[in-house]
Amino acid sequence: KQLLPIVHVLAILVLVILIVWNYYFRGGFGLSGNAVFNLHPVFMFAAFGYLSGQAILVYKTVDGDKTYQKAVHLTLNGVAVLVALVGVAAAYKFHLDNKFDNFYSLHSWFGITTIIFYLVQWILGFVSFWTQSIPSAQRAEVLPWHVFFGFTTFVLALVTIQLGLLEKLTFLQKGSPPLGLWSREALLVNSLGIIVFIYGAIVVLSALI
Amino acid sequence: KQLLPIVHVLAILVLVILIVWNYYFRGGFGLSGNAVFNLHPVFMFAAFGYLSGQAILVYKTVDGDKTYQKAVHLTLNGVAVLVALVGVAAAYKFHLDNKFDNFYSLHSWFGITTIIFYLVQWILGFVSFWTQSIPSAQRAEVLPWHVFFGFTTFVLALVTIQLGLLEKLTFLQKGSPPLGLWSREALLVNSLGIIVFIYGAIVVLSALI
Numbered sequence: 001k002q003l004l005p006i007v008h009v010l011a012i013l014v015l016v017i018l019i020v021w022n023y024y025f026r027g028g029f030g031l032s033g034n035a036v037f038n039l040h041p042v043f044m045f046a047a048f049g050y051l052s053g054q055a056i057l058v059y060k061t062v063d064g065d066k067t068y069q070k071a072v073h074l075t076l077n078g079v080a081v082l083v084a085l086v087g088v089a090a091a092y093k094f095h096l097d098n099k100f101d102n103f104y105s106l107h108s109w110f111g112i113t114t115i116i117f118y119l120v121q122w123i124l125g126f127v128s129f130w131t132q133s134i135p136s137a138q139r140a141e142v143l144p145w146h147v148f149f150g151f152t153t154f155v156l157a158l159v160t161i162q163l164g165l166l167e168k169l170t171f172l173q174k175g176s177p178p179l180g181l182w183s184r185e186a187l188l189v190n191s192l193g194i195i196v197f198i199y200g201a202i203v204v205l206s207a208l209i
Numbered sequence: 210k211q212l213l214p215i216v217h218v219l220a221i222l223v224l225v226i227l228i229v230w231n232y233y234f235r236g237g238f239g240l241s242g243n244a245v246f247n248l249h250p251v252f253m254f255a256a257f258g259y260l261s262g263q264a265i266l267v268y269k270t271v272d273g274d275k276t277y278q279k280a281v282h283l284t285l286n287g288v289a290v291l292v293a294l295v296g297v298a299a300a301y302k303f304h305l306d307n308k309f310d311n312f313y314s315l316h317s318w319f320g321i322t323t324i325i326f327y328l329v330q331w332i333l334g335f336v337s338f339w340t341q342s343i344p345s346a347q348r349a350e351v352l353p354w355h356v357f358f359g360f361t362t363f364v365l366a367l368v369t370i371q372l373g374l375l376e377k378l379t380f381l382q383k384g385s386p387p388l389g390l391w392s393r394e395a396l397l398v399n400s401l402g403i404i405v406f407i408y409g410a411i412v413v414l415s416a417l418i
């Protein structure tokens with residue numbers, strides 16, 4: 001319970017570092033060139049890190065009856081998927097504009113899988129627990145699976161974020177001129193990866209206790 | 210319970226793919242040059258993927274009294290740490306031999322953190338539950354934290370493995386001559402990453418149900 005403010009502080013810290021990174025070191029945000037790609041990491045963490053993390057914690061953080069909590073939970077997760085789709089579109093447009101291949105990397109394979117898991121999880125959750133179109137006994141049976149796959153999907157997203165950070169940094173360090181292995185930017189992004197891991201662990205812990 | 214054979218099948222599949230990859234595509238194993246690096250991925254998954262995964266499942270898989278299960282659990286985790294240290298030494302020697310920098314990447318930061326977590330987790334587990342040098346009431350309080358940090362440490366290792374796979378592949382794809390984005394080797398390694406994720410999810414699920 002005392003962890004809940006820490007969750008917000010860490011999430012905002014991550015967002016600030018992502019924005020600082022892409023704004024000061026990567027040339028900022030926009031709708032073409034590198035600037036469109038730079039939206040990708042920020043949108044992805046905002047969606048699957050912050051919004052979805054808050055969605056998972058709703059049953060701990062939001063007062064009100066169960067129906068109200070469910071409404072917030074499904075809305076936050078729904079908005080997360082929409083924001084994520086915009087974020088993926090940014091990476092995709094960047095690839096199209098530059099005639100880069102699509103979906104070749106381990107990061108993008110994890111990314112696609114994450115999006116599909118979120119869509120399936122959302123639809124199954126909606127049908128089972130919102131429209132309640134299955135009988136109550138079956139709902140009780142389905143719930144632990146919803147919880148397990150919900151956490152799995154969240155972890156999948158966090159792993160994808162780590163892969164994205166490493167991949168972007170490696171591209172820069174293999175680019176010309178190469179970014180220094182010990183440059184301030186590299187240390188910033190590595191630290192970001194560690195903070196994102198701590199954030200994820202604290203979200204899961206807060207949901208479980 | 211029916212998942213337990215699947216855990217072994219997946220772990221062995223991962224090991225076989227890692228060996229095939231490094232043997233046929235990367236030039237095989239040895240004590241110098243690339244051949245020493247090639248030991249690294251195999252040892253790391255053998256240690257923190259397979260052995261530690263089996264250690265976590267001991268309380269589900271090994272018949273016998275609690276003391277016996279604990280002995281197996283601590284031995285498997287202990288051997289895992291030792292095998293992992295050899296695996297890291299292989300990567301470190303490769304860096305030294307080639308005068309590459311050490312510990313600059315997000316992968317290696319996660320890697321170091323994983324090793325430290327394993328060492329601390331093992332020592333605290335040993336002191337608390339094997340020598341039982343703290344009173345029983347305190348042991349009961351410590352146990353859920355041991356379980357939480359145990360799973361966290363295992364997940365940290367699995368994330369590190371994913372980062373390692375992506376990093377190695379990216380180096381090859383940015384090398385000269387560059388490895389094809391859609392080469393058989395790239396598809397093999399990407400598939401491996403997905404299988405490792407499934408493996409990890411099934412280990413955690415099997416431990417929890």
Ligand code: HEM
Nearest residue numbers: 041044091092095102103105108111157160161164165168
């Ligand atoms: C869960 C969060 C994320 C998801 C689901 C995701 C998904 C994706 C997808 C599907 C692509 C492929 C686009 C294409 O090929 O047209 C992509 C590309 C990329 N993403 Fe992410 N991403 C996430 C987070 C991040 C983060 C935090 C970074 C950090 C910078 C990042 C860096 C990259 C890079 C460098 C590419 C281009 C190279 C490639 O295709 O792998 N991603 N992402």
Ligand code: HEM
Nearest residue numbers: 056059070074077118121122125126129130147150151207
């Ligand atoms: C991608 C979308 C979703 C994800 C990732 C997700 C994830 C999760 C997770 C991780 C939990 C466990 C929370 C905890 O133990 O504190 C949970 C619980 C739950 N979710 Fe979802 N969920 C999603 C969509 C939905 C939807 C659309 C509904 C429809 C109402 C829903 C209904 C529920 C319910 C009823 C619970 C159980 C609350 C309780 O009694 O503890 N979820 N979800």
Ligand code: HEM
Nearest residue numbers: 250253300301304311312314317320366369370373374377
């Ligand atoms: C939990 C498992 C793993 C741990 C703890 C780990 C740890 C480490 C550490 C500490 C280093 C730094 C060595 C140095 O700088 O001298 C390293 C390097 C490296 N590892 Fe791993 N590793 C793991 C798994 C893997 C896997 C499965 C691969 C896949 C090929 C891999 C690929 C690499 C690569 C390419 C390097 C050299 C580049 C770098 O320093 O990041 N690792 N690893």
Ligand code: HEM
Nearest residue numbers: 265268279283286327330331334335338339356359360416
């Ligand atoms: C790096 C080393 C270790 C890791 C990663 C680790 C991890 C874990 C995990 C994940 C669990 C939960 C298993 C489950 O719920 O099925 C667990 C349980 C346990 N571990 Fe460890 N452990 C380590 C070392 C040790 C050591 C050295 C001892 C000393 C005996 C120990 C004693 C126990 C005990 C008593 C349990 C509880 C079993 C039960 O009653 O359910 N662990 N450990």
Ligand SMILES: O=C1O[C@H]([C@@H](O)CO)C(O)=C1O
Nearest residue numbers: 275337338339345348349352
């Ligand atoms: O040594 C042990 O401590 C815990 C428990 O007894 C604490 O309550 C446990 O399961 C052991 O085997």
